[in-house]
Amino acid sequence: MTLTHSQQEDPVRKVVVSSIVSLDGHVAGPGGNVMALPMDAFFDEHNLERQRHADTLLLGRTTYLGLKAYWPAIAEDPTRSPAVQLDPTTAELHRETAQRNNSLRKVVVSDTLTQADTDPWTGTTTIVRRADAHDAVRRLKEEPGDDLLVFGSSTLWADLLHAGLVDELHLLVGPVVLGSGLPAYGPGPVPPLHLLDVRRRAGSDNVLLSYAVRTG
Template sequence: MRKLLVSTIMSLDGYVEGPGRDVMALPMDGFFDEHNLERQRAAGTLLLGATTYMGLKGYWPAVAENPAVSPAVAANPDMADLHRETGKRNNEMRKFVVSDSLTEDDTAPWTDSTTIVRRADAHKVVAELKEQPGKDILMFGSRTLWNDLLVAGLVDELHVMVGAAVLGGGTPAFGSGPVPSLRLVNTRRRDGSYNVLLRYQVVDRDDA
């Protein structure tokens, strides 16, 4: 059985987006990029909401071809290989996007690697994906979707990078649904970064 992992970043005061849905208000530094690539290497499938899917699709194919177009690489050329590999993995990995509005016409250049799942079918499809053999299922962004799956008991781990920023408003990381019990597995820091990575395991209700 495969694990479903969520990798996200939030501010010190608990927001995954700043006011006006400004995700760039979060300190997504090299540590964040390195962790996400690490998780991609251990995963075989990406599971995404429509907004995150369209954002990744509009960004990473160009970076895979030429990492210099990434602002992070422009600021630090040493990040080029990391961003090139991230872009290539995003291009190649199997992707499931949960949306009632997207069509196949919206998926280029990822059409061959993308399956669109309607919202009413999401829990069933995710449960079936988890039952299949293979590597992890990984979620980036997609706050509405992962909160829904978390409440439904389908998420196995939360990897939350807490950024050294206080936004004062925006989109809170967690919704209003009852969040299952979480067990802190480990914490990580990296020299040169003010962010802290918290890895939580979702506790089975029978074991809570």
């Protein structure tokens, strides 16, 4: 699979980061425990909303393998999802999320992943080595298409953010203080941000903060 895209109406292409973070700026707890964060219905709905605006996922190896291990089965039977088992009314949301995860292009930045690791997503996966990641993302941004969406993959998006390649941050801030764990932004200064939107959802204590990244 090559990094090419079909012609779209909108020539402007953005790199959009979507992540859940704690109040003290962690994307995972000690030992990389992402379940320490409150991934509720608001989290699921926002993820699907961002997918609907994207045609490509930019992912690190760990996030890619986690998504690949989970979502293909959910597309066939949403009741396999623990979230659907808790709330059957979310079945169609999870089915659509799974179908989009299956069909969207995946560009994975990794020095160790091989094509043998990509089944059943081989046909939609491109592997980019870390040394080539910035140039690959710049090329993708110059091509017509929908958003380039980064889910999870905090090491990747922190690197792209510091390199001036991220256009928007959508941070779902959960009401937890983890104290330690995996920091969201990594070392180095973060570019100036401009607040675009603040959203809440009834029944959720999470708050969605959306920012444009000011570069140049």
